[in-house]
Amino acid sequence: MEKLIEYILQFGNLNPQQINFIKSKTTEVDLKKDDYFSEAGKVPKYIGFVLEGVFRCCYYNNKGEEITHYFIDEYSFVSDQQKFEAQALSSEYIQAVTDCKLLAFTKKDWDALSNTIVDWDRIAAKITQKCLSDAMDRRSPLVSEDATTRYLSFLQKYPMLINRVPLSYIASYLGITQQSLSRIRKNIR
Structure with a gap:
């Protein structure tokens, strides 16, 4: 739990009550190797913060080949953020590569943070931007x-x-x- 709070505090200030509120909205989730955190064709249920383990984000191309487009390991957020926020069907899979332990937020709990913590939307936007930036930094050199x-x-x-x-x-x-x-x-x- 402390790793999650340390991570969030990089993006904004929170008082002790807000930190306790965030803690109250998380659920610890354990996934076994090869389990899916999110699946194509389904609405993503959670945003998670990885405590232990490795996930991969993948999809199937038009030839039916499985393509891994990035990995997510400890002390990072994992989600299909856009589809989670819109509660829309995902087009990719997020799969546990190893046994994983994470702290998860349901859509209801994530929205409660937004509705209760004054600066939460700004903090969440910064976290999302960092996750996207990290993914792009890892992916873009591979092209050339x-x-x-x-x-x-x-x-x-x-x-x-x-x-x-x-x-x-x-x-x-x-x-x-x-x-x-x-x-x-x-x-x-």
Whole structure:
């Protein structure tokens, strides 16, 4: 719980009553490896703050291939924010790559924060902006780099994930086959 509060306080000031109110609106959720936090075709139920574990956001392209477009690990928010706010059907999956523990907010509880804490909308907007910015920073260099450089960049940006995430997900994220990833890994050892 303290990690969540520390994270939120980076984006604005809260008094002790507001902090206690936030704490009262969270629910601890445990997900097993391969469980979905959010699924395509369904309305996202939660916004979560990851305490332990790794999630991946993925979708299926028009060829039916599974594409991982980013990972979310500890002390970050996880959600399909736009669809959660609009209570609309999601077009992507958020899946637990490892066993995960998180603090979750339902839409009702998230709205209660907005309606009760004066500065909450501004704080939430800053958190959302940081999450989007982080996702873009991780994703945009992948477009122009060769496969080896993309893998080395992945190692630099996600040093703690390489032994926690299946190679098939990493290959999908990098836009290469698992065989190509194996070759690259063998060549850089």
